[in-house]
Amino acid sequence: MIKYLIKTAFRHIIHRKYFSLLNVLGFAMAFATSLIIFFYVIYEHSFDNHHEKAARVYRVEVGDQVIYKGTTAQLLKDKVPEVKNASILSPYAGRVLVHPTQPDNIYAGSVFQADSAITELLTFDVLIGDLNAAFLDKSKIAIASEAAVQLFGSTNVIGERILVNYGRELEVCAVYKSFPSSSTFSPVGFMSIKQNPTRLDRSESSFLTFLEIEPQLVTDELNQRIADILNEEFDDEVSVYLRALKDVHFAEQVNYEYAEVTKRSTVDLFLSVAFLILIISVINYYNFKCGIMPTREKSFFVQEVNGAQLKHIRLTLLIEGLIICTVAAALAYLLIELFDSSRLSELVPFNLKDFSLSMRLLMLGCIGVGAAIVSVLLPTGFRFADTLIDKYSRSSTKPFMSMRAVLMTFQFVASLVLIISSIVIYQQKQFLINYDTGIVSNNILTFPLSGKIKNNLDGFTSALMSSAHITDVTYAAHGPANDMMGWGRTIDGVQASFFVWPVAENFLSFFEVDILKGRDYSTNLMDNSKFIFNQAAMNKYNWEHKLNKPFPTFDGEADLIGFCENFHYASLHHSVDPMGFWLNRKRCNMAFVKYSGSLPLVLEHIERSFKAISPNHRFDYGFVDDTYQAYYKSEMRLFKLISFFSFIALLITAIGITGLVTIITQRHVKEIGIRKVNGARIYDIIRLLNRKITYTIVIAFLLSAPLVWYLMELWMSNFIVHAAIHWYYFLLGGLGVWLLATLITLRQTWKAASQNPIKALRYE
Numbered sequence: 001m002i003k004y005l006i007k008t009a010f011r012h013i014i015h016r017k018y019f020s021l022l023n024v025l026g027f028a029m030a031f032a033t034s035l036i037i038f039f040y041v042i043y044e045h046s047f048d049n050h051h052e053k054a055a056r057v058y059r060v061e062v063g064d065q066v067i068y069k070g071t072t073a074q075l076l077k078d079k080v081p082e083v084k085n086a087s088i089l090s091p092y093a094g095r096v097l098v099h100p101t102q103p104d105n106i107y108a109g110s111v112f113q114a115d116s117a118i119t120e121l122l123t124f125d126v127l128i129g130d131l132n133a134a135f136l137d138k139s140k141i142a143i144a145s146e147a148a149v150q151l152f153g154s155t156n157v158i159g160e161r162i163l164v165n166y167g168r169e170l171e172v173c174a175v176y177k178s179f180p181s182s183s184t185f186s187p188v189g190f191m192s193i194k195q196n197p198t199r200l201d202r203s204e205s206s207f208l209t210f211l212e213i214e215p216q217l218v219t220d221e222l223n224q225r226i227a228d229i230l231n232e233e234f235d236d237e238v239s240v241y242l243r244a245l246k247d248v249h250f251a252e253q254v255n256y257e258y259a260e261v262t263k264r265s266t267v268d269l270f271l272s273v274a275f276l277i278l279i280i281s282v283i284n285y286y287n288f289k290c291g292i293m294p295t296r297e298k299s300f301f302v303q304e305v306n307g308a309q310l311k312h313i314r315l316t317l318l319i320e321g322l323i324i325c326t327v328a329a330a331l332a333y334l335l336i337e338l339f340d341s342s343r344l345s346e347l348v349p350f351n352l353k354d355f356s357l358s359m360r361l362l363m364l365g366c367i368g369v370g371a372a373i374v375s376v377l378l379p380t381g382f383r384f385a386d387t388l389i390d391k392y393s394r395s396s397t398k399p400f401m402s403m404r405a406v407l408m409t410f411q412f413v414a415s416l417v418l419i420i421s422s423i424v425i426y427q428q429k430q431f432l433i434n435y436d437t438g439i440v441s442n443n444i445l446t447f448p449l450s451g452k453i454k455n456n457l458d459g460f461t462s463a464l465m466s467s468a469h470i471t472d473v474t475y476a477a478h479g480p481a482n483d484m485m486g487w488g489r490t491i492d493g494v495q496a497s498f499f500v501w502p503v504a505e506n507f508l509s510f511f512e513v514d515i516l517k518g519r520d521y522s523t524n525l526m527d528n529s530k531f532i533f534n535q536a537a538m539n540k541y542n543w544e545h546k547l548n549k550p551f552p553t554f555d556g557e558a559d560l561i562g563f564c565e566n567f568h569y570a571s572l573h574h575s576v577d578p579m580g581f582w583l584n585r586k587r588c589n590m591a592f593v594k595y596s597g598s599l600p601l602v603l604e605h606i607e608r609s610f611k612a613i614s615p616n617h618r619f620d621y622g623f624v625d626d627t628y629q630a631y632y633k634s635e636m637r638l639f640k641l642i643s644f645f646s647f648i649a650l651l652i653t654a655i656g657i658t659g660l661v662t663i664i665t666q667r668h669v670k671e672i673g674i675r676k677v678n679g680a681r682i683y684d685i686i687r688l689l690n691r692k693i694t695y696t697i698v699i700a701f702l703l704s705a706p707l708v709w710y711l712m713e714l715w716m717s718n719f720i721v722h723a724a725i726h727w728y729y730f731l732l733g734g735l736g737v738w739l740l741a742t743l744i745t746l747r748q749t750w751k752a753a754s755q756n757p758i759k760a761l762r763y764e
Contacts, residue, residue: 205488518562
C-alpha cells in the first residue's frame with residue numbers, strides 16, 4: 001500500500017509540474033530564510049555560553065549602573081555566605097596594544113584589569129604561559145591569541161615586551177585563545193588590578209563586580225540583603241540587581257555598560273519574521289492544494305471505493321508534501337551556501353560556517369517535515385463521497401472559500417507588516433544619521449597619536465596649522481563613544497556617577513560647545529587638570545556652588561571651572577548623562593583636525609607632518625561624522641535584514657498569488673466565456689477577477705496598520721528622540737503591495753479574459 005501511495009504522490013507531482021515548481025520555490029526560499037533567522041536567534045542566545053560557569057556567574061548592578069566600589073567583591077565574599085567566589089574588574093585599562101619596537105604595529109581592543117579570582121569565574125583557554133602571573137605581577141600582561149599573532153606573528157611570545165596605549169610597557173606572561181564573537185566582552189589583554197590604586201578608594205566607583213552564586217539562591221531577598229550590606233558599608237542608598245552573565249548581552253537601560261548589548265525585542269522580532277515567512281509558504285501550499293482539489297476528487301473517490309480509507313488519502317497528501325519539502329530543503333541548502341558566499345552574509349553578525357553541516361541538515365529536515373505535516377492537517381473543506389453526485393460546489397464551497405480567504409488575508413497582513421516596518425525603520429535610520437548632535441562634526445578628521453607625537457603636541461600642532469586648509473586642531477583621549485570612562489565619587493556626602501573625557505584645552509571651542517557658567521579652559525592661565533562639566537551634571541547634582549573649588553581626581557584634586565551645554569557624545573539610545581571634561585593632555589590619544597578645501601591635499605599635509613615626527617608609525621584616519629553613524633550599525637543591519645526578509649516574504653506571496661490566480665481563472669473559464677458571449681468587455685472581466693484580491697488587500701491593510709503602529713512605537717521607545725511615524729508610510733506600503741498583486745494577477749486575468757469564448761464553451 002505504501003509503495004502504491006508513493007507512486008500516486010509522485011504521479012500527481014509530475015502531472016502538476018507548474019504548481020509543484022511554485023511550491024518548491026516558495027518552500028525553498030522560506031526554509032532558507034527561516035533557517036538563517038533561527039541561526040541568528042541561536043547565536044544571540046549563545047553569548048557567553050563558552051564560559052563553563054556562565055549560569056552561576058552574576059554581575060552586580062548597583063542602581064542603574066554596572067560600576068561601583070573597588071572593594072565590593074571582597075566585601076560580599078566575606079559577608080554573603082551564598083557567594084562562592086567574587087572578582088573585581090576594570091574595563092578602562094587601555095584601548096590598544098603596541099609592539100615596542102614597531103610603533104606602527106598595533107592591535108586595537110580593550111585591555112582589562114582584574115584580580116586572580118577572575119580565572120575562577122571565566123573560562124580561559126590558555127595556549128602558553130602562566131595566566132595567573134598577569135593578575136599577581138604588576139609588570140606582566142596576558143594577551144589574546146589574535147593580538148599575539150598580529151603583533152609578533154606567533155603565539156609563542158612569552159617574555160616579549162608590549163606597550164599599552166603607547167605608554168605602559170609590560171612583559172607577556174601568557175597567551176589565551178581569543179574569546180569567540182559571541183562574547184559580551186572580548187579583552188585583548190588582562191593585567192593586574194594592583195596597577196589601579198583607586199580600587200581601594202572608598203569614594204571611587206568605577207569597577208565591575210562579578211559573583212559566583214548558585215542560580216536557585218539568587219532571589220529578591222538576596223538582592224536586598226546585598227543592597228543593605230553596601231548601604232551600611234558605604235553609607236549609600238542604592239538598590240542591587242544580580243544579572244546572570246548569560247543575560248548581560250540583553251541588558252538594557254544600564255549606564256556605563258561595557259558589553260555588546262542587543263535588544264531582546266529585536267531577536268524576538270526576527271524570530272516572529274521567520275515563523276511568518278514559514279506560515280506564508282504553508283498557506284501557499286494549502287491554497288494550491290485546495291485550489292486543485294476539485295480536479296482530484298473523483299480519483300480520491302475511486303480510491304475510496306476500491307478500499308482506500310481516509311487515512312490512506314491523507315497519507316498520500318502527506319507523502320506529496322514530504323516530497324515537495326524534501327526537494328525544497330535541498331534547494332534551500334544551496335541558497336544558504338550562496339548566501340554565505342555572497343556579500344549578503346554581511347547582513348548577519350555571525351559566520352554561517354560556525355554551524356555544522358549536520359546541524360543545518362537536521363534543522364532543514366525539521367522545518368520541512370513540520371511544514372508538510374501542518375499543510376496536511378489543515379482542512380480541505382470537502383467530503384470525498386460527495387464528488388460523484390456533484391455536491392462539492394453546493395455543500396462545501398462556502399467554508400472552503402472562507403478558510404482560504406482568511407489565510408490569504410493573513411498572507412497580505414504579514415507582507416504589509418514587514419513592508420511598512422521597513423519604511424519606518426529606514427526613516428528612523430535617516431533621522432539618526434542626520435540628527436543634530438549638538439556639536440560640529442562635518443569636515444573633521446580624527447586619527448590616533450603615536451608616543452612621539454604625544455610628547456611633542458605643540459610642535460605637531462604648529463606643523464598642522466601651517467596649511468591654509470586646516471583651520472583648527474585639538475586632542476582628546478578618544479572620540480565620541482558609547483563606552484566612555486566611568487567615574488564614581490562621593491561628593492559632599494552624595495554618591496555621584498559620571499563619565500570623564502580627558503581633553504585638550506581647546507576641545508570645547510573646537511566643537512563649538514558653549515559655556516553656560518564659569519569659563520572655558522585657557523592656555524594662558526595654565527589650566528592643567530581642570531574640570532568642566534556638562535549641563536546634565538549641573539542639573540542632577542546641583543554643583544553650581546562648586547565653581548572654582550577643588551574636585552577629586554585619580555591623584556589628588558582639580559578645580560571645577562565651568563559648565564557647558566549638553567551634546568550627544570554617544571548614540572541616541574542613551575540620554576545625555578553627566579559628563580566631566582578633564583583637561584589632561586597626557587591622556588590624549590586622538591587628534592581632531594578641522595579642515596576646508598581639498599581633502600587629498602589636507603591628508604597629504606597631515607601625513608607628511610605625522611611622518612616627520614613619527615616616521616615608523618602608521619597614519620590611520622577616520623571622520624567624526626562616520627563615528628556617529630557607526631553607533632547605528634545595529635539599526636543599519638536591522639533595516640537591511642528586515643528589507644531583505646520583506647522582499648523574500650513578498651516574493652513567496654507573489655508565487656502564491658500567481659498559482660492561486662491561475663487556479664481561479666482555470667476554474668472560471670466557462671463563466672468568462674458566457675459573460676463574453678453576453679457582451680462583457682475584457683475590462684469588466686479583469687475587474688471581476690481582480691476584485692477579490694483588492695478586497696483582501698484592503699482588509700489586510702486595515703488589520704496591519706494598527707499592528708505596525710504599535711510595534712514601531714514600541715521599537716522607537718528605545719531611542720531618546722526618534723522620527724515621527726507619518727500616515728503616508730502606511731499608504732505607501734499598502735499601495736506597493738496592491739500594485740504588486742495587481743501586476744501579478746493582470747497577466748493571468750488578461751489571458752483568460754481575452755481568449756476566444758468558443759474555446760471555453762466548445763465542450764458545453
